[in-house]
Amino acid sequence: MSNEYLVEVKNLKQYFPVRNSKGKLVPLKAVDDVSFAIKPGETLGLVGESGCGKTTVGRSLLRLYKPTAGEIWFDGQLVTDKNMHEHRKEMQMVFQDPYSSLDPRMTVEDIIGEPLDIHKLCKNKAERRERVLELMKTVGLNAEQATRYPHEFSGGQRQRIGIARALAVNPRFIVCDEPVSALDVSIQAQVVNMFEDLQQQLGMAYLFIAHDLLVVHHMSDRIAVMYLGKIMEVADSDSVINHPIHPYTESLLSAVPIPDPKIARTRQRIVLEGDVPSPMNMPQGCPFRTRCRYATEQCAAECPTLTDRGNGHFVACWNR
Amino acid sequence: MSEEKKYVLQVKDLHTTFVTDSGEVQAVNGVSFNLEPGKILGIVGESGSGKSVTAYSIMQILAENGRVTSGEVLYNGEDITKWSKKQMTGFRGKCCSIIFQDPMTSLNPVFTIGNQLEEAIRLHTGKSKKEAKERAVEMLKLVGVNEPAKRVKQYPFELSGGMRQRVMIAMALACEPDILIADEPTTALDVTIQAQILELMQELQHKLGMAIIIVTHDLGVIADMCDEIIVMYGGRVCERGTADDIFYEPAHEYTKGLLRSIPTAGNTHERLQPIGGTPINLLNMPEGCAFCTRCDNAMKICLTQVPEELQVGEHHRASCWMNVKQAMEEAAK
Numbered sequence: 001m002s003n004e005y006l007v008e009v010k011n012l013k014q015y016f017p018v019r020n021s022k023g024k025l026v027p028l029k030a031v032d033d034v035s036f037a038i039k040p041g042e043t044l045g046l047v048g049e050s051g052c053g054k055t056t057v058g059r060s061l062l063r064l065y066k067p068t069a070g071e072i073w074f075d076g077q078l079v080t081d082k083n084m085h086e087h088r089k090e091m092q093m094v095f096q097d098p099y100s101s102l103d104p105r106m107t108v109e110d111i112i113g114e115p116l117d118i119h120k121l122c123k124n125k126a127e128r129r130e131r132v133l134e135l136m137k138t139v140g141l142n143a144e145q146a147t148r149y150p151h152e153f154s155g156g157q158r159q160r161i162g163i164a165r166a167l168a169v170n171p172r173f174i175v176c177d178e179p180v181s182a183l184d185v186s187i188q189a190q191v192v193n194m195f196e197d198l199q200q201q202l203g204m205a206y207l208f209i210a211h212d213l214l215v216v217h218h219m220s221d222r223i224a225v226m227y228l229g230k231i232m233e234v235a236d237s238d239s240v241i242n243h244p245i246h247p248y249t250e251s252l253l254s255a256v257p258i259p260d261p262k263i264a265r266t267r268q269r270i271v272l273e274g275d276v277p278s279p280m281n282m283p284q285g286c287p288f289r290t291r292c293r294y295a296t297e298q299c300a301a302e303c304p305t306l307t308d309r310g311n312g313h314f315v316a317c318w319n320r
Numbered sequence: 321m322s323e324e325k326k327y328v329l330q331v332k333d334l335h336t337t338f339v340t341d342s343g344e345v346q347a348v349n350g351v352s353f354n355l356e357p358g359k360i361l362g363i364v365g366e367s368g369s370g371k372s373v374t375a376y377s378i379m380q381i382l383a384e385n386g387r388v389t390s391g392e393v394l395y396n397g398e399d400i401t402k403w404s405k406k407q408m409t410g411f412r413g414k415c416c417s418i419i420f421q422d423p424m425t426s427l428n429p430v431f432t433i434g435n436q437l438e439e440a441i442r443l444h445t446g447k448s449k450k451e452a453k454e455r456a457v458e459m460l461k462l463v464g465v466n467e468p469a470k471r472v473k474q475y476p477f478e479l480s481g482g483m484r485q486r487v488m489i490a491m492a493l494a495c496e497p498d499i500l501i502a503d504e505p506t507t508a509l510d511v512t513i514q515a516q517i518l519e520l521m522q523e524l525q526h527k528l529g530m531a532i533i534i535v536t537h538d539l540g541v542i543a544d545m546c547d548e549i550i551v552m553y554g555g556r557v558c559e560r561g562t563a564d565d566i567f568y569e570p571a572h573e574y575t576k577g578l579l580r581s582i583p584t585a586g587n588t589h590e591r592l593q594p595i596g597g598t599p600i601n602l603l604n605m606p607e608g609c610a611f612c613t614r615c616d617n618a619m620k621i622c623l624t625q626v627p628e629e630l631q632v633g634e635h636h637r638a639s640c641w642m643n644v645k646q647a648m649e650e651a652a653k
Binding site for chain 2: 049050154155156157184185186187188189190192193196211213214215217218238241251252254255256257258259260261262263264265269271272274275276
């Protein structure tokens with residue numbers, strides 16, 4: 001197999017057992033048959049509303065959950081329980097909440113140094129310290145901050161610590177799970193730019209998970225749109241944003257608040273009726289059909305699969 | 321009409337401080353604005369800008385260590401900061417209501433939706449239990465909750481986030497207040513639900529004609545619905561004007577920087593220009609302009625003197641020394 005793709009996800013399913021109102025165990029289908037691939041150095045944006053399974057996809061990729069079914073290939077190798085430890089040297093994650101993802105009782109040096117210890121990448125203390133300071137410099141932190149604790153830093157700085165920790169093992173792939181959504185607007189741009197700079201310097205691939213479509217559009221080469229555990233549309237980012245095909249993508253885009261009064265006043269909002277159905281009680285057929293204005297009988301009978309509409313623009317919809 | 325009667329709410333030079341272990345924090349530092357009946361005012365700012373505290377100061381629902389130290393809040397010309405606790409209880413809900421960011425924690429989990437709605441209605445109107453019940457169902461219908469008669473018997477945990485926020489809005493509007501304050505009303509919601517709630521608020525405003533204050537950090541949320549926008553930083557107002565003024569002719573360095581730093585439909589493939597530095601520390605405020613430590617164009621005077629508000633357009637005012645400098649340069653020509 002050639003290594004055109006760095007990461008390949010094939011028919012990933014992630015079900016969680018939960019009790020329903022009658023106390024019976026039923027599967028909650030957080031991710032239901034998702035496939036995608038990421039090239040080396042590429043950024044794939046993953047968007048969707050809360051509960052659509054985008055975070056679960058990211059976590060399953062790193063085997064923070066054991067997938068119910070499906071395969072994850074990294075650089076031509078199937079990732080299994082056995083070689084997972086080795087693969088985590090190449091795959092890392094940056095978490096959403098810069099407050100809860102850092103141990104409050106560890107100094108910055110120990111936080112960033114922990115992956116070095118786990119993977120035994122440094123021979124001695126001096127080497128470890130040198131590497132930590134180098135990483136801190138890469139993400140724009142001062143060397144004298146190494147002995148401080150997370151609570152002494154602002155949200156943006158903490159996110160930098162989290163990024164330095166992810167970079168420690170020289171990964172080739174980073175899952176960024178909503179890395180800027182907890183930050184103030186004026187700080188978001190700093191962190192977004194840093195992700196872009198690091199990618200240019202180090203050539204990593206990103207899976208960039210976020211709900212802010214404008215930020216995802218800015219960051220990504222391609223974008224995948226998820227709804228209730230399934231990918232609805234995937235294409236290069238300009239196509240998804242400027243020429244969406246799936247009705248869900250259309251309405252999602254029209255709902256995004258645009259910080260430009262003239263555009264905001266003139267555009268048509270497609271307001272979706274109702275709420276996202278519970279993933280414990282998914283509609284038969286296409287999961288979006290209960291809120292879709294184009295829904296037909298076929299949508300209820302059978303779930304559409306992703307088909308190519310030209311130029312690598314994949315859409316899962318019967319009617320568009 | 322006299323000046324006071326023209327506005328349903330006037331805030332004049334409001335100062336609010338919090339006493340903390342590390343010292344006194346000046347969260348709101350001389351904020352003034354006027355709100356006309358039936359208008360929508362947007363207050364934007366990042367965390368620590370004092371936008372929410374301004375709202376809480378109006379409602380007098382500050383945390384125990386917080387206090388309005390000076391300034392006036394005039395409701396139809398009357399200074400409510402001098403009102404008694406009892407008078408304020410009558411004010412909240414009946415004259416001015418507030419909805420919060422998180423619809424889960426602002427509803428009581430152990431009472432039904434109907435119970436909580438009826439309580440608010442009976443507290444402020446002389447309605448009987450039965451009338452209040454009817455009004456509760458009517459309000460839920462107004463805010464677009466499906467099957468309202470069934471919903472009144474449900475508990476908050478049985479509703480989705482968007483539905484809960486609708487219930488909060490129903491509760492806030494049940495006694496037909498003149499002013500509705502929405503503190504980050506859609507921050508906890510998904511974009512498609514956010515669009516529903518914003519649409520609903522606009523629709524209700526047309527129908528019921530109350531004035532609305534929307535407090536948010538998201539410039540996108542207020543781009544198309546506000547009559548006036550106030551930009552806050554470090555407890556002060558840096559700029560005020562119409563949406564077009566703020567978005568197309570920003571006159572304060574902070575607003576300019578903020579607009580450059582967010583991705584929009586137009587600049588997708590350009591590099592973002594972030595505002596440098598770290599967010600403001602209210603315990604260690606600069607002597608002059610609150611933004612001076614992060615401002616690329618800061619001058620000597622910015623470090624030592626707080627800029628005064630200057631008229632830069634018909635409805636557009638900004639507090640930035642750059643404008644004073646520009647005006648002086650033009651005058652010299």
